[in-house]
């Protein structure tokens with residue numbers, strides 16, 4: 021990629037905020053927009069250029085806002101439209117753009133379109149949703165399952181038809197085949213864009229073109245027609261960034277969304293590296309042992325496939341995933357070392373890095389012991405289904421503590437005051453008890469903290485074009501304990517060699533990598549000989565006038 025075609029979001033780092041859990045300004049136990057405004061200076065110092073806000077629109081909060089009841093109103097618990105406009109302006113004054121979460125595969129069942137649609141088959145909004153007659157025997161139209169467990173169809177007794185929902189029944193799927201629905205969505209998007217937002221993160225965008233009669237949920241035949249139309253009607257001519265969530269994306273389909281000749285999205289969130297860790301049948305509730313070779317293979321494939329066209333998103337965590345340091349590192353003995361190592365490996369790849377709130381201080385998974393402590397609709401549903409299937413509860417809790425969505429949703433840990441300084445009231449979900457040690461105030465006081473390391477990495481991306489544009493070359497691909505790669509731009513290269521284990525690991529250094537490397541971050545200059553020994557979770561980085 022040449023300089024001239026570079027977009028602003030290719031050198032930016034994005035920070036994801038889960039508003040409910042970030043900062044509570046009024047003591048009701050729920051994070052809010054004024055709370056976020058109060059932390060903007062913290063985010064500016066971190067160096068990020070974009071905030072992705074998980075949904076803030078009016079919602080009954082069955083799925084914490086991923087069930088929107090009014091696309092043009094702010095949920096009162098989060099604040100007002102004035103608060104939002106102030107957030108956009110205050111963020112902008114600090115060089116930070118705001119990405120909204122566009123949840124348009126489905127609405128809440130409390131959205132006025134759905135309330136009207138279910139009132140009668142003649143409603144003008146009936147066709148905004150997906151309705152089907154019962155099967156001849158009166159049963160479900162077909163056997164498609166919802167992501168949160170149970171059938172994807174629920175019978176409406178008033179009108180005698182089933183509605184389709186890929187998530188909870190309270191999240192009815194929108195019918196993108198209806199042009200009026202699409203026009204309403206585009207009008208709404210333009211209304212937000214005109215308020216000065218920096219773009220959208222698009223929730224499960226790969227699902228919008230479902231064709232349930234053909235058993236198609238993801239990647240329907242019309243998907244890219246719809247996204248191209250959306251682009252024409254809303255994004256075209258605006259310098260915004262967009263990232264589409266697609267659990268089904270492969271490197272080939274990622275180019276359909278983000279290739280340079282495709283007027284669609286800036287990039288997608290891809291999940292192959294996440295799912296590679298899951299059980300074939302039981303998914304995330306029965307995690308597989310960590311396999312570094314497989315992880316490297318997936319990441320390397322994406323780096324290579326999108327080297328010259330398209331663009332990668334880079335992330336270890338988000339609000340649906342466990343804490344990065346717990347999943348890929350060692351959240352006990354080597355929490356600081358492994359969190360720093362993971363950050364280095366991710367942030368020096370090619371793409372736009374995303375930091376999930378709390379990751380920058382090494383927040384960990386929660387040690388919940390009872391189902392009463394969980395709040396997440398998916399976890400609670402799956403718990404019920406597992407018990408109904410006769411599986412032991414203890415196994416479920418183990419799986420939930422490892423991979424459940426509440427791991428990332430506990431309050432942001434600001435300091436060692438009660439509830440981690442998140443609220444003066446009672447938080448909607450318990451804080452992780454380790455907040456007394458792991459918090460922003462402690463990290464700010466320590467120049468070797470994970471936070472300090474994130475600040476350096478994010479700043480480096482802004483100053484060293486090699487980090488943005490450099491070509492990725494993998495090394496030691498079959499090594500089960502070490503992740504190694506170089507990035508090259510012109511005659512300059514950077515090097516990353518990371519130990520993913522809690523043991524000393526001695527490796528043979530490939531001949532081409534031997535010799536002197538200048539310091540890249542805070543490290544000392546490295547002289548690589550035939551062999552090197554890395555301490556637990558150590559990462560060697562360096563910069564040199566070489567080309568690979």
Ligand code: GLC
Nearest residue numbers: 083086123187223224339340
């Ligand atoms: C996405 C969101 C997730 C939500 C789901 C339904 O996967 O990230 O949090 O539950 O879509 O909207």
Ligand code: CA
Nearest residue numbers: 044046050052
């Ligand atoms: Ca609040």
